[in-house]
Amino acid sequence: MYISLPDRGSRPAPGSRTKRVSSVVVTLGVVSMVTDVSSEAVASILPLYITGALGLSTIAYGFIDGLYQGVSAIVRIGGGWASDRADHPKWIAFFGYGVSALAKIWLLFATGFAAVAAVITVDRLGKGVRTAPRDALITAASHPDNLARSFGVHRMLDTVGAAAGPLLAFLILSFIPTGYNVVFIVSLSFAFAGVVLLGLLVPGLRPRAQRLAEGEPRVPFRWRSLADPRLRRIVLVAGVLAVLTVGDGFIYLVLQSRSSFAAQWFPLLYVGTNVAFFAFAIPLGRVADRFGRARVFVLGHCALLAAYACAALPFGGIAVTVGCLVLLGAFYAATDGVLAALAGQFAPPEGTASGIAMAQTAVAVGRLVGATGFGVLWFALGRELAVVTVAAALAIAIPVLLVAIRPLLANATPTGNAP
Secondary structure, three states, X not given: OOEOOOOOOOOOOOOOOOOOEXXXXXXXXXXXXXXXXXXXXXXXXHHHHHHHHOOOOHHHHHHHHHHHHHOOHHHHHHHHHHHHHHOOHHHHHHHHHHHHHHXXXXXXXXXXXXXXXXXXXXXXXXXXXXXXXXXXXXXXXXXXXXXXXXHHHHHHHHHHHXXXXXXXXXXXXXXXXXXXXHHHHHHHHHHHHHHHHHXXXXXXXXXXXXXXXXXXXXXXXXXXXXXXXXXXXXXXXXXHHXXXXXXXXXXXXXXXXXXXXXXXXXXXXXXXXXXXXXXXXXXXXXXXXXXXXXXXXXXXXXXXXXXXXXXXXXXXXXXXXXXXXXXXXXXXXXHHHHHHXXXXXXXXXXXXHHHHHHHHHHHHHHHHXXXXXXXXXXXXXXXXXXXXXXXXXXXXXXXXXXXXXXXXXXXXXXXXXXX
16 A cells, blocks of 8 residues: 655646555545544444334334435535535535534434434434545545545545444443443544544645646536436446445344344444455455456445345354455445545546535435335344345346446546546
C-alpha cells in the first residue's frame, strides 16, 4: 500500500501514473473511522436491543433494519446534487455528519418502536446527505486509474472503526450487561469527534473550480447528463443485487440460534466481518482497477451467496461462524468502494457526486426492500427456509447480471472522469 501524506488535496496531473493515495483520502478515512466507531457500536447491539431489551418481534426488527439500510436513499441524490451544484462537497458532508451526531442524542431517550424508528431515520438521513459528497471528494483527489484503490484505502480505514465500535460495545456490555445507554453515550462522543475532525482537517476541495483551473471548459450540471446508459446499467444491476442482500443482523441472529459461540460473542460478530473487510479492501480494489470494476462488483456477491450457505447449514460452531464472517467481509470489500468507483467512472465530471448518489440510492432502496421482506419471510417460513429462498434467488441473479454488465467490460478506460 502506498499512501502519500504531503499532498493536501491536489489531483494528480493528467497522464501521470502515480500509485500513491492522496492525503485527502487518508484524512477522510480517519473521519469515517471515528464516525464508524459510533455507528457500528450501536448497530452491533441493535438486534439484541430491539428483540431483547425492548421485546419487539423480528418483523419490527426487519422494518428498523430496513430503515437503517435504506432510509438514506431519500436524500442521497439530494446530497449529491447539492454538492455538485454548490461545488462545496466538504460542507455538504459536514452537514450530514452533524445531523447524524445530533440524532444519537435522542437515542438515549427512545424506548419504543416508534421512537427508535424515528431516531434511526434521522441518523440515516444524515448518512444519506454525507455519503456522495464525501465520495466525490475522494474522486476529486484521486487519479482515475487508482480510483478503486483509493476507495479501498478509505474503506479500509473506515472498517477499522467499524470493527472497533462493536468491540467497544462488547466490552461495555461485558461489564454492564444492561448498559445499552452507556453504549449510546460513547457512540455520541465519537460521532461528534468525527464532525470536528472533518471540519478542521479535511481541505475544502472544489472539484468544478479545480477543473476550470486545469483549463477544462465550464459545463453546468444537468440531470440529463446522468443518462449515460453505462451508468444506468450499473444502477439497475446494483439495485437488483441489493434486494437480495439480507442485513448482517439477520445472518448473525441465524448464527446465534444454532451456535453457543455466536450467542456468547454476538457483538463481536460485527468485528469479525469488519476485520475481514479490512483485510480484503485494498487487494480487491487493486483487482477491480486491473481486471474490471463491474466484474468484481457482481462476482463479489458470490461471497455473499457462500455466506448464506454457511448460515443455512443445519449445524453451527466456531468454524461455520468464522467462515461466514470472512465471506461477508470479502463481499463488502468487493462491492462497497468498488460501486462508488464504478459510478464515479461513468458519471460526467460535472455530476460526479450525483452519479455516485444514484448508484448508492439504488442500493439503499434495494436493501430497505430486502431487509423488510426478509423479516416477513422469516416470520412466515422460518429462519432456515427464508435464508435458502434468498440464496436461491441470488444464485440465479449473479450469472444473469454478469451477462447484463458485459457491455461495460469493454470500457476499461474511464470516460466521464478520465484525464
